[in-house]
Amino acid sequence: MKFKTILAGVAGVLPACLIMIIAFLAIYSWPAIHFNGFGFVTSNTWNLGNLYSNPVVVGGTQVAPGAHYGIVFLIVGTLLSTLIALLVAVPVGVGAAVFLAEAVPGKLRIWLSFFVELLAAVPSVVFGLWGYVVVIPFLGHFLFPFLSRVLGFIPIFAGPSGSGYGLLTAGLVLALMIVPLIVATLRDALVAQPTAIREAVSALGATRFEVISKVVLPSVNRVLIGATILALGRAMGETMAVLMVSGNALNYLPQNVYAPISTMAAFIVSQLDSALQDPTGMAVKSLAEIALILSLLSLIVNFLARLVLALEAHGARRATI
Amino acid sequence: MAADALAAPAPVALSLQQGVPLRRRVYSAGGWILCGLALAILSAAMVWILALVFIRGLGALSPELFTTITQGTGGGLLNAIEGTAVLSFGALLLAIPFGVGAGIYVSEYRHGYWAPTIRLLSDILVGVPSIVLGYVGYVTMVEWLGWSFSVAAGSITVSVICLPYICRTTELALQQVPGDLREAAFALGCDEKRVIFRICLPAALPAILTGILLALAISVGETAPLLYTAGWSNYLWDGRLTQSPIGYLTYAIWTFISEPFESAHQLAYAAAFLVTTFVLIVHVVSRFVFERDRH
Amino acid sequence: MSEIFDRGPALSRRWAIAATLGLAAALKARAFAAEEIHILETGSTLLYPLFNLWVPDYQKTHAGVQITTQGTGSGTGISEAISGIAQIGASDAYMSGAQMKMNPGMLNVPLAISSQMVNYNLPGLNDKHVKLSGPVLAGIYSGKITRWDDAELKKLNPGVDLPNQAIIPVHRSDGSGDTFIFTQYLSFSTPSWSSSLGFGTTISWPPVQGGIGAVGNPGMVNACKGNPYSIAYIGISFRNATTQADLGEAMLENRAGAFVLANERTVSAAVAATASKTPKDERISLIFATGTESYPIINYEYAIVNSAKAPPEVAKAVRAFLEWGVSPNGGNAPKYMKAVGFVALPPAIRRLSLAQLNEIHWS
Numbered sequence: 001m002k003f004k005t006i007l008a009g010v011a012g013v014l015p016a017c018l019i020m021i022i023a024f025l026a027i028y029s030w031p032a033i034h035f036n037g038f039g040f041v042t043s044n045t046w047n048l049g050n051l052y053s054n055p056v057v058v059g060g061t062q063v064a065p066g067a068h069y070g071i072v073f074l075i076v077g078t079l080l081s082t083l084i085a086l087l088v089a090v091p092v093g094v095g096a097a098v099f100l101a102e103a104v105p106g107k108l109r110i111w112l113s114f115f116v117e118l119l120a121a122v123p124s125v126v127f128g129l130w131g132y133v134v135v136i137p138f139l140g141h142f143l144f145p146f147l148s149r150v151l152g153f154i155p156i157f158a159g160p161s162g163s164g165y166g167l168l169t170a171g172l173v174l175a176l177m178i179v180p181l182i183v184a185t186l187r188d189a190l191v192a193q194p195t196a197i198r199e200a201v202s203a204l205g206a207t208r209f210e211v212i213s214k215v216v217l218p219s220v221n222r223v224l225i226g227a228t229i230l231a232l233g234r235a236m237g238e239t240m241a242v243l244m245v246s247g248n249a250l251n252y253l254p255q256n257v258y259a260p261i262s263t264m265a266a267f268i269v270s271q272l273d274s275a276l277q278d279p280t281g282m283a284v285k286s287l288a289e290i291a292l293i294l295s296l297l298s299l300i301v302n303f304l305a306r307l308v309l310a311l312e313a314h315g316a317r318r319a320t321i
Numbered sequence: 322m323a324a325d326a327l328a329a330p331a332p333v334a335l336s337l338q339q340g341v342p343l344r345r346r347v348y349s350a351g352g353w354i355l356c357g358l359a360l361a362i363l364s365a366a367m368v369w370i371l372a373l374v375f376i377r378g379l380g381a382l383s384p385e386l387f388t389t390i391t392q393g394t395g396g397g398l399l400n401a402i403e404g405t406a407v408l409s410f411g412a413l414l415l416a417i418p419f420g421v422g423a424g425i426y427v428s429e430y431r432h433g434y435w436a437p438t439i440r441l442l443s444d445i446l447v448g449v450p451s452i453v454l455g456y457v458g459y460v461t462m463v464e465w466l467g468w469s470f471s472v473a474a475g476s477i478t479v480s481v482i483c484l485p486y487i488c489r490t491t492e493l494a495l496q497q498v499p500g501d502l503r504e505a506a507f508a509l510g511c512d513e514k515r516v517i518f519r520i521c522l523p524a525a526l527p528a529i530l531t532g533i534l535l536a537l538a539i540s541v542g543e544t545a546p547l548l549y550t551a552g553w554s555n556y557l558w559d560g561r562l563t564q565s566p567i568g569y570l571t572y573a574i575w576t577f578i579s580e581p582f583e584s585a586h587q588l589a590y591a592a593a594f595l596v597t598t599f600v601l602i603v604h605v606v607s608r609f610v611f612e613r614d615r616h
Numbered sequence: 617m618s619e620i621f622d623r624g625p626a627l628s629r630r631w632a633i634a635a636t637l638g639l640a641a642a643l644k645a646r647a648f649a650a651e652e653i654h655i656l657e658t659g660s661t662l663l664y665p666l667f668n669l670w671v672p673d674y675q676k677t678h679a680g681v682q683i684t685t686q687g688t689g690s691g692t693g694i695s696e697a698i699s700g701i702a703q704i705g706a707s708d709a710y711m712s713g714a715q716m717k718m719n720p721g722m723l724n725v726p727l728a729i730s731s732q733m734v735n736y737n738l739p740g741l742n743d744k745h746v747k748l749s750g751p752v753l754a755g756i757y758s759g760k761i762t763r764w765d766d767a768e769l770k771k772l773n774p775g776v777d778l779p780n781q782a783i784i785p786v787h788r789s790d791g792s793g794d795t796f797i798f799t800q801y802l803s804f805s806t807p808s809w810s811s812s813l814g815f816g817t818t819i820s821w822p823p824v825q826g827g828i829g830a831v832g833n834p835g836m837v838n839a840c841k842g843n844p845y846s847i848a849y850i851g852i853s854f855r856n857a858t859t860q861a862d863l864g865e866a867m868l869e870n871r872a873g874a875f876v877l878a879n880e881r882t883v884s885a886a887v888a889a890t891a892s893k894t895p896k897d898e899r900i901s902l903i904f905a906t907g908t909e910s911y912p913i914i915n916y917e918y919a920i921v922n923s924a925k926a927p928p929e930v931a932k933a934v935r936a937f938l939e940w941g942v943s944p945n946g947g948n949a950p951k952y953m954k955a956v957g958f959v960a961l962p963p964a965i966r967r968l969s970l971a972q973l974n975e976i977h978w979s
Contacts, residue, residue: 003514008435011426013419014484015442021449021481024457047820052712066814095359103353114604116363120535121600122370123542125575126593130370132835137842163784163843165828176366181486183363184535185493188528192497205340209349223493230489233447239545240575248789248829250821260829262789265450269545270831272452273689274791274818279714291453298448302441393668469701470656552656553686555671566656566684576687579832580665581853581956 025292032285033292035061036069040289043070045251048274048283055280062280069286071293076253077167077261078236078297081246084171084257085178085235090228092175093182094217100183101190102212113187120180128244131173132165136245139172140164144258155256162258165247170261173241178231185227189220221312229305236298242266264294374597378590386591391555391568395584398592400557404568405599407558408551409541411476416483417533423484424491424529425517440492443485454478455546463550470552470566478550482543483536490532494525530607538600544571570596653933658686659693659706661832662730662793662851663917666956667706670947674940681933690793690817697920698722703934705920708793709817710899721923723972724899726916726965727941728948728958729887731878732797733855734913735863736847737840738764738779742864745877747772749869750805750904750912756847757785757802758809759824764845772869782826784846786839789829791817794836797903797915798849804904805871805912837861849913852878852957872908879911883959886910891964898968916965917958921976928978935976942969 026033033040035058049067056065100113144161151157193216201211217224247260248270254261268287275283389397423443427436455478462474498521506516522529552566553576559565573592577585657667664687671683690707697705698719710724734748752768755761761768765778788795799815813819821827828846830839833854840848841861850858858865867875876882886905894900902914919938926934941947948960961969 003512004430007422007426008430010419010422011435011439011488012423014423014446014488015439017481017484018442018446018449021446021454021457024461025453028460045820048816048818050814051816052814054714092359092362095356096363099353099356099360103356112360112364114601115367116360117531117535117538117604118597118601119363119367119370121538121542121597122367123544123571123574123593123596125544125571126370126374126542126596128831129574129578129593130373132830132838134369134373140842160826163826163828163839163846165830165839176363179363181535184531185490185528188531189493189497192528194499207341207345207349209352210345213352223496226489226493229444230447230486233444233485234539236448237450239450239452243789244831244835248831250789250823250829252823260827262829265452268450269452270790271818272456272791273691274816276689276691276695277709277712277715277791277817279712279718288453288456291450294453295445295449298445299441301448302444306441393670393672394665463701464699548686548688552658552684554684556682556684565654576661576664579661579687579834580668581833581857582665585665585668 022292022295025288025295029285029288029292031061032069032282032289035059035063035282036286036289039070040286041071041075041293043068044072044253045070046073048271048278051274051277051279051283061282063282064278064280067278067282069289071264071267071290073249073251073253074262074264074267074290075293075297077246077249078263078265078294080167080254081170081174081242081261081263082232082235082301084168085174086228086232088172088175089179089182089231090224093179093227093231094186094224096179097183097186097190098212098217101187102208113184117180117184119176120184122177124177124238124240125244127173127177127241131169131241131245135173136164136169138164139169144168148258157257159256160258162260163247165245165260166258167246167254167261168257170242170246170263171257173245174235174238177238177241178234181231181234182224182227185230186220186224189223190216193219222309225305225309225312229302232301232305233298236263236294236301237265238263239265239269243269264290264297371594371597374590374593378587378592378594381584381587381591382594386595390557391573391588394580394582395588398570398573398588398595400554400568401570401573401592402595402599403558404551404554405541405570405596407472407567408475408479408547408569409537411472412479412483412540413533413537415476415480416487416536419480420484420487420533420536421491421529423488424532425495425522427488428492428495429513429517429521439488443488446481446485447489450545451482451543452545452549454481455549458546459549468563470550471561471563472551472558472565472567473562475547475551475567475569478546479540479543482546483540486536486539487532490535491525491529494528494532495521497528498524527608534600534604534607537603541596541600542571544575547571548575570599652680652682653929655681655683655704655930655934655937656686656696656702657683657704657706658688658696658702659704659920660690660708660793660917661687662708662853663706663727665853666728666917666947666952666958669952669955670941674937674946678936678940681937683937689791690796691791694920697922700922700925703921703926703930704938707918707920708915709796710901710916710918711920716897716899719922721925723919723921723923723975724897725919725921725938725942725969725972726898726961727919727938727969728917728953728961729883729902729914730917730956730958731852731883731911731914732794733850733852733858733878734847734866734868735837735840735850735858736866737844737863739844741776741778742862744776745865745867746776746778747869747875748866750801754802754806754809756783757787757824758813758822762825779845781845784826784828784843785824786828786830786836786843786846786848787821788818788831788836788849790831793817793915794833794849794851795819797913800901800903801868801913804901805869833857837863855957868912870908870910870912871904871906872910874908876909876911878913880959882909882911883914884962886912886914887959887962887965891962894965894968896968896971898965898972914959921973923976924978926978931976931978935973938973939970942966942973
């Protein structure tokens with residue numbers, strides 16, 4: 001067999017895994033999809049119902065009495081926390097990668113890079129612990145009230161500064177978790193850039209920083225976007241850390257950046273145990289439906305990112321014409 | 322501006338002297354400061370986390386940690402350390418061939434339909450929460466296949482978590498290999514297989530390794546999926562791939578921290594410290610091995 | 617660059633041989649472990665500390681049995697006990713009627729009695745025991761009572777200088793036996809809560825301004841400690857933690873109208889009041905029991921066992937272990953009970969538990 005075909009087969013295991021998982025989720029949650037209908041993504045109320053009463057039949061399916069599954073607050077929470085995470089992680093990641101690749105000499109660079117990559121090695125649950133033991137008191141008692149006073153003219157930063165458990169905290173912790181992905185990949189790419197072009201541009205009179213920012217960095221744009229997409233996926237699927245610092249809002253939307261939120265992934269973790277007590281199984285199936293919707297959301301966000309990439313490449317091509 | 326540059330075709334150092342206007346110099350200096358600040362923030366956060374974990378776990382960091390198994394509310398972490406090592410080894414054993422293979426394919430055969438499809442599906446896989454992978458693994462492997470809590474179920478689940486990271490980072494690493502190298506190899510008469518395995522992979526190896534280590538780090542830090550596939554065991558691994566649960570360090574962190582005993586909390590923080598240093602050690606060892614081989 | 621592959625095979629061969637030898641040696645050493653009986657216990661995080669205290673001591677006197685304990689959650693415990701993945705499921709809540717009907721042959725065996733505190737963080741008042749009642753707590757957690765100096769609170773605490781501050785209610789966001797018994801207290805004492813929100817290991821908490829969802833009992837302690845004017849419900853096993861965090865503990869109004877704190881006397885009084893009503897399958901709530909001394913938030917901690925699933929040796933071992941667990945010389949001895957703040961089973965209930973354990977059979 002041709003080498004390319006064999007390789008294509010080996011490569012195919014990865015997408016096959018995703019397809020199998022999605023297929024499983026779709027088949028498993030089909031009764032929930034049928035029961036919940038479109039209300040699942042338009043309703044803002046999640047209620048497991050009375051698990052200690054006898055199941056009732058609603059619309060042809062057996063459910064716990066009073067059960068209603070709607071996840072608007074989860075979708076909003078997931079998207080907002082991921083957005084904040086990216087807004088913080090990308091600039092910080094790029095800055096750190098640039099400094100590591102360009103301003104730090106050989107041996108020190110290796111050890112400092114290890115140190116930053118170690119952030120990726122910190123377990124998610126430890127981020128959560130660190131979050132609620134040390135970060136939240138600091139944010140809730142000092143930083144957030146300060147922000148609320150100073151930036152209060154912007155609506156989302158105004159209002160009660162909360163307890164520290166909330167959207168901004170979750171976004172910041174997520175940013176810290178995804179930054180190593182960006183730093184490590186970008187740093188490798190920057191180091192690999194040929195010195196010829198750096199020398200050429202600095203011979204034209206550019207400062208060292210301008211060489212980086214105007215020439216080298218744009219040339220690793222694709223790597224940056226690739227790493228950012230990876231980071232974005234991780235942020236959307238992160239569970240434990242978010243669970244412990246987000247405040248776990250239920251059935252309401254945040255009024256400002258300090259308010260509690262819930263994300264889809266963290267919600268599944270926190271609800272799974274209770275859902276297992278539903279004798280009709282509808283609760284667990286609705287959780288599987290959340291997973292399905294999250295995958296759909298991931299698909300949409302990925303498409304948008306690729307659109308941005310394509311537009312950027314197209315724009316760059318037109319600019320050179 | 323151009324006239325200035327042409328009039329002073331000087332090496333890099335001189336650009337910081339008279340030739341460059343103040344505004345650009347200030348911007349550049351400011352840029353470096355911001356970049357340095359970014360690195361400083363990250364380093365500070367890392368120190369802060371390590372400090373918390375180290376200070377709280379200090380009481381439990383002792384030789385017993387590495388020699389005794391968990392006994393109820395105290396004891397050591399030998400079973401958990403061994404379990405994490407076994408599960409990680411198994412996960413990487415599965416994830417590296419399929420992940421690197423996918424990365425190679427997507428990078429080298431990027432035209433056509435299969436490569437972009439793999440890339441897209443891989444990126445979506447990253448977004449699937451690990452708890453979902455864990456629950457799917459529970460229903461399919463632990464229940465349907467009858468494996469019960471097992472190394473097999475745990476390793477397979479963790480390898481699926483690693484796959485997309487390895488694929489994407491391998492692809493990005495291979496993209497950085499200049500096209501000239503490949504063209505030269507083809508010109509010398511190499512077939513595709515040789516070009517990839519003898520030329521491209523070795524050139525991209527450090528970056529691929531970084532990706533694998535990142536994937537390992539992320540997977541070793543997972544708790545939820547292993548709760549439903551590997552279970553937990555207070556005892557050392559008995560060598561069986563199925564029908565036998567196994568311990569792992571993140572369980573110790575997540576569950577022991579919720580117990581009302583201080584001895585359990587110390588074990589939890591010690592486990593947190595160990596997970597982090599476990600990855601550091603694997604980092605150092607593998608880079609050492611690969612760097613040595615290259616010289 | 618191709619050197620890596622020229623030297624590679626020799627190097628990697630050596631590593632591979634070393635690894636295989638190491639693995640083989642390790643496996644040989646573990647071979648004997650396969651002859652032992654393995655029991656898996658999983659479930660409630662409230663029972664987990666107790667099992668962790670029991671297992672090392674039990675194994676000292678009963679060799680040949682390996683008991684693995686896990687703290688995962690009551691729902692997981694019940695579910696895995698039903699499917700047989702776990703031999704013992706630990707749960708703070710008994711199985712519902714519907715679940716019992718779907719899964720005949722399941723046993724809910726009380727092992728000990730747990731209780732729950734209501735803690736608060738009121739600067740200046742944390743050493744006094746503020747009085748609270750079910751209806752007032754229901755009002756706080758549903759957002760109807762928003763300030764500490766509300767009329768309802770003042771009525772319960774005449775002469776206490778309650779501050780004019782917003783109350784921050786903290787609830788559990790993860791599925792939890794603590795939520796189950798707390799919401800049962802609210803349901804049984806407040807008709808409006810019962811008809812709208814009910815009880816469960818997780819409920820649809822009404823959005824309250826400033827309310828926090830915390831994870832785990834330590835999370836509750838932390839949230840309460842970090843937020844002045846907050847209130848939280850915390851399992852009795854964490855009394856050391858709440859004392860260390862200087863949190864106040866409320867006196868709760870029981871069904872007879874008296875205000876009590878949780879201690880052995882008040883918990884035993886509540887158990888005694890319900891003992892006669894306990895059915896053979898021991899599925900009963902002990903919440904809001906009658907009696908002037910009764911503490912209103914107490915519950916049985918259950919071992920959920922599938923009476924007919926396990927193979928003979930395992931079933932025998934499970935039965936022996938649980939019989940030891942409920943015995944006053946074994947698991948119900950004072951040293952274990954004191955360590956986690958539980959109360960031992962009274963003799964009448966112990967007899968019922970032993971009778972249920974007798975039903976574990978094998979073919």
